[in-house]
Amino acid sequence: MFTWARGPGSTHVLILYGGAREAHEFALPSHLGKPTVLEGEGIKIQQRGSTWVVQWHVTPARRIIRVADLEIYLLWRNEAYNYWVMELPVSSPIGNYSSPSKSLVIVKAGYLIRTADLINNQLRLTGDVNATTVIEVISTPATTLKGTIFNGEVLHTSKTPNGNLQGTVRYNPPKLDIPDLSNLKWKFIDSLPExxxxxxxxxxxxxxxxxxxxxxxxxxxxxxxxxxxxxxxxxxxxxxxxxxxxxxxxxxxxxxxxxxxxxxxxxxxxxxxxxxxxxxxxxxxxxxxxxxxxxxxxxxxxxxxxxxxxxxxxxxxxxxxxxxxxxxxxxxxxxxxxxxxxxxxxxxxxxxxxxxx
The missing domain is CATH 2.60.120.260 (Galactose-binding domain-like)
Known part of the structure; x- marks a missing residue:
């Protein structure tokens, strides 16, 4: 299991992952109802006694299933690195620490997400990209998400087939002039002036x-x-x-x-x-x-x-x-x-x- 988060109301998101070509399975109580596939293929779902058993072989392609109020993402291990679980800020003293009482957002966002905040139903993110990146909001506690802001810029967003909000951050490679280190004036500081x-x-x-x-x-x-x-x-x-x-x-x-x-x-x-x-x-x-x-x-x-x-x-x-x-x-x-x-x-x-x- 990679992570999980509470969404609005009683909804939850669970993210599972595995290595390429591995076979995986998990079971769910049958009283939740039969899981339905929202995205992807190659998922085998069958009832065994009082459980629904879900089986799949891991590939780079993402799969999503839903059962009751739970969405389950089935990911390739390498793809899971692009999913970021961010705690939303709260006041001190809890704000200084990680805590299960904090609300979470999950975003698929590539290279690095530094901070996340939810203000007036807008998700405000800061982070870094090293290529043009699609940012997809997987889970937030907001009932209605009005938009996404990345590093202060409002993203033009659309919805994925399963209802997630997504937008694209364009990457412009910086122009870097590497200096000749031998010609620089170097400074140093005493590490133990005491x-x-x-x-x-x-x-x-x-x-x-x-x-x-x-x-x-x-x-x-x-x-x-x-x-x-x-x-x-x-x-x-x-x-x-x-x-x-x-x-x-x-x-x-x-x-x-x-x-x-x-x-x-x-x-x-x-x-x-x-x-x-x-x-x-x-x-x-x-x-x-x-x-x-x-x-x-x-x-x-x-x-x-x-x-x-x-x-x-x-x-x-x-x-x-x-x-x-x-x-x-x-x-x-x-x-x-x-x-x-x-x-x-x-x-x-x-x-x-x-x-x-």
Missing amino acids: IQASYDDSAWTPCIRNSTHNPRQLDTPSSLYSMDYGYHTGSLLYRGHFNANGQESNVWLNNKFLGSWVGSSDNTSVVHNISLSSVLSQGSPYMISVLIDYMGQDEEAPGTDAIKFPRGILHYGIWGHTQSEVLWKLTGNLGGEQYQDLARGPLNDGGMYAERQ
């Missing part, structure tokens, strides 16, 4: 919570668990500020790289000891930068509660200092739980500098 002493972290989240709701209790004066501050996914960046006392002997210190750990699928945490390459100047301020790159959620197994394992810095120590002498700040994905990237969603929103801009 290690510079001049970087301003005043807008970062101070790590000042002295308790946590996580089952793992704190080993530090204040929590450095990222989820306590609303950062649950992607990279995490910490900056720890302290004044040197000249006794430090045992991360980036200011902008100097001190060491790293590549990670392991067998470890949920690691203890990493780093030696400073030079004696610090007594009384001078220093800053430790820590970048943690998480590659997905912890996997759960029965009885382990692995998904509750905290993310971030679990413990730290600097020789010659108490833990409370280091003041930590944290940042992650832009906005944390109030993430800004509603299109990609919270699990695809990282904490690196370029992603936060």
